[in-house]
Amino acid sequence: MRYLSQRLLQFSIVFFIxxxxxxxLMRLGLNAPGDPARTMLGGTVSQEMIDQISKQYHLNSNLxxxxxxxxKGIVWSQDFGYSVQQNISVATYMRPKILVTFFLGIYALTWGLIIAVPxxxxxxxxxxxxxxxAGNFFSFFFISVPALVFSPFIIYVFVMKLGWFPRIGEKIYPWDNFGEHFRNFFLPVVVLSLPTAAVFVRLLRADMIxxxxxxxxxxxxxxxVSPQRTLWSHALRNSLFSVLTSVGVQIGSLVGGALVVEQYFNMKGMGFLLISTILSKDxxxxxxxxxxxxxxxxxxxxxxxxLYxxxxxxxxxxRALV
Amino acid sequence: MSTEDNSAFLEVVNIKTHFETPRGVVRAVDDVSFSLTRGRSLGIVGESGSGKTILVRSIMGLLPKRGTLREGAVMYRGENLINKTPAEMRGTWGREMAMIFQDPMTSLNPLMKVGKQIAEPLMSHLGMEKATAWATAEKLLHDVHIAEAQRRLSQYPHELSGGMRQRVMIAIALACGPSILFADEPTTALDVTVQAQILELINEQRRQRNMSLLLVTHDLGVVAGNTDEIAVMYGGKLVEKAPTKTLFAEMKMPYTHALLESIPKLNHAAHTRLATISGRPPDLVHPPKGCRFAPRCHFARDRCHSEEPPLTAGKSPDHVYACFYPVGSAEYSERKVEISRS
Known part of the structure; x- marks a missing residue:
């Protein structure tokens, strides 16, 4: 349990920083009273409005x-604040975007592993x-080809030429209509999971050897012991550590890397939301x-x-000892 | 020792094992022959790099296929194993021939419970159910004198001491009742106090189960009391072979002699300089032309550097050696006098 408390402390520090x-960073240069509120509201707004928002969200107090x-808002009342620009709560604003990215990430990682391991x-x-x-060639290939190139190619072939998949429609959740959800996510997941799988293949192959x-x-x-058993039950389990570690690393980069894919496939995910709100200073x-x-x-x-x-x-x- | 089955049931004939490397072909095992009868034990002694481990793995067919050339014949119960594929060998591995490895720290799967590692061959070879296999595994742990066998079964290798791990490895080797046990430096990685126990255990089990034993070691002292016969390897070749007693009484090969000399003796005065064999083991890509030991041999003459000595029969039965000027020959004694003068 000391281990867990250590990790939670680590988490708190990273989270805080x-x-x-x-x-x-977002408030650099917004030093005068009312500046943050004015920025958030954007455009020309009345002084009363600024004062009211400033007061409501304590924007004139120190950082x-x-x-x-x-x-306190997050922890006590799951209140992430309010997007004044969108005039909805931040939680409501973020939820669908986060879900899109969540599904993209989970599918990409899962398929990456399913493809890579065998x-x-x-x-x-x-x-x-x-x-x-051939495996080495293709893994190098998919590591090297950026989503920037891969996405339009895939869209061209499968959406425009073959018409197998729709271009737009991220708002379908699996619990609403699984078929549509699958069709919407298939291509973006292909674009994300192949490079992910390629990385896993390279790591796992080296460890397995x-x-x-x-x-x-x-x-x-x-x-x-039969070769199959030797391979799958003796060797594989002993070779999983690098891949697992990289799954952790990939989770971060998938959210960032999904940005390009989100753009191409017109899915409004976290990457999209982050960029647009940074620009609009929400x-x-x-x-x-x-x-x-x-x-x-x-x-x-x-x-x-x-999992380790x-x-x-x-x-x-x-760990049980510490 | 069984009398009803006294034929040589493992016969290794002119086995060669070469590896292709970027530097050239490594002749790790070059033309080695010997035979082993049921229930008997043979010690193979040699320095690191003499090819003894490769020999054993080559006999079992455990070497990687890639870049490995094997020639000769491995006759086991009248069947030649040398050209069998790994798939064909699977029924032999573990069931007929089992192997104990050198380092018990790295030879057990660190992520698998001890019980499962012992039960595995029982289930695959003998078709046991899981429960039966685990019960048998417990019995095997008992046989190799591990206390609290039941508890040990569900432990992982890192929870056991080195000696205990080696006992587990022996239990794994014994599991399916093999008729030949290959032990590759089984005590090298262990504490001195544990070494004797492990050797005793191996011998005890060999006698009880009427197995043949091939014990590979670099330590002449290890084979001395533990095997019926001793074969000395140098540079991938067999250079001397004799029943244990004969070998120690009448050793002919200067290399064997040097090996024996390099064991520190209790009756040596304190701070006696340890006898060593100067030089390095031969490069097996470009082995010396004549006798492979000649470059390091104090007794070598011109002939030794140009001509390879064949295996010659000694006076006692079953004694062979490869040397032109063996220990006790006139030339040997002459040179010995010269050395002691200088």
Whole structure:
């Protein structure tokens, strides 16, 4: 449990640094009283309006106090603040965008793994075979081709030429209409998951090759364990660590990397929202979005950390001791 | 020792194992022959790089296919194993031939419970149900003298000491009742106090189960009391082979002699300089032309550098050695006198 409290402390520190940093950065140059409110409201607005918003959200107090009220709002009443520009609560404004990115990310990671694991395992097993060479070529290919190039190509082929998939329509949730949801997400997920899979393939293949040379693999063979079992139950589990670690790293970059895909496929996700609110200086939205980003990345990595203990008894026992 | 089955049931004939490397072909094992009868034990002794581990893995067919050339014959119960595919060998591995590895720290799967690692071959070879396999595994742990076998089954390798891990490895090797046990430096990675126990355990189990044993080691002392016969390897070749007693009494090869000399003796005075074999093991990509030991041999003459000595029979039965000027020959004694003078 000391381990968990350590991780929570880490999380709090990172969370504070990022969200407070974002707050400070977003308000650079907005020093005079009323400046933040004026910026948030945009355009020409009356002084009373500015005063009222300033007062309501404590915008004229110092940053620590403002930060405190914002944090308190989130923790006590799940209130992320109010988007004055959109005239809705930040939570309502963010929710559909976050869901879009959430689905994109989950699907991309899941499919990345589903595609990568068998390919990498078989590549390592049949090292230097034609299959291995093809695997290496394609993984390099998909790592190298940016979404910027890949997305329009895919749109051109599958949307414009073949017409298999719709161009627009992110607002379909799986619980509303799964078929539509699938059709809407398929292409963007392809664009996101192939490079993700390519990274996993490279990492897992390298680890598998190293593991396959270990003594305990030779022992498994010398016992007469079947190659399939040797591969999947002895070697794979011992080779998962780099891939798992990179899943944690990818979660952060998928949210960022999804931006291009969101643009091309006209899906309004977190990346889209972040950029547009930074530009329009919708302070509360930017701040809350960063908070959610930080929290999801940190918690995802915490989850992955816990997965290590599931996979490796040595880590489990070492942690039980501290 | 069984008398009813006394034929050589493992016969290794002119086995060669070469590896293709960027530097050239490594002749790790070059033309080695020997045979092993049921229930008997053979020690293979040599320095690091003498090819002894490769020999064992080559006999079992456990080497990676890529870049490996194997020639000769491995006759096991009248069947040649050398050209069998890994798929064909699977029934032999673990069931007929089992192997104990050098380093128990790295040879057990760190992420798998000990019980499962022992039960695995039982389930795949003998078709046992999981429960039966685990019960058998517990019995095996008992056989290798591990206390609290039940509890150990559900532990992971890192929770066991080195000696205990080696016992687990022996239990794995014994699981399916193999008839040949290959032990590759089984005690090298262990504490000295544990070494003797492990050797004793291996021998005890060998006798009880009437297995043949091939014990590979760099330590002449390890094989001395533990095997019926000793084969000495140098540079991928077999250079001397004899029943244990004969070898120690009549060793012919200067290399064997040097190996023996390099073991510190209790009756040496304190601070006696340890006898070593100067030089390095031969480069097996470009091995010396004549006798492979010649460049390091104090007793080598011109002939040794140009001509390869064949295996010659010694006076005692079953004794062979490869040397032109063996220990005890006139030339050997002459050179010995010269050395002691200088």
């Amino acid at each position: 990022v969200t407070f940093g974002v707050m400070v 620590i106090v403002q930060y405190w009220y914002w944090l 390919i990498a395992v078989y590549q390592a097993y049949k090292r230097d075979s034609n299959f291995d060479k 190293a593991t396959l040379q270990s003594d305990f693999i030779t022992l498994a063979r010398a016992k007469g 302070l509360f939205v930017v701040q809350s979005l960063s908070a959610i980003l930080v929290a999801s990345v940190v918690f995802a990595n915490l989850g992955i950390d816990l 203990t599931v996979i490796d008894p040595r880590i489990r026992h070492a």
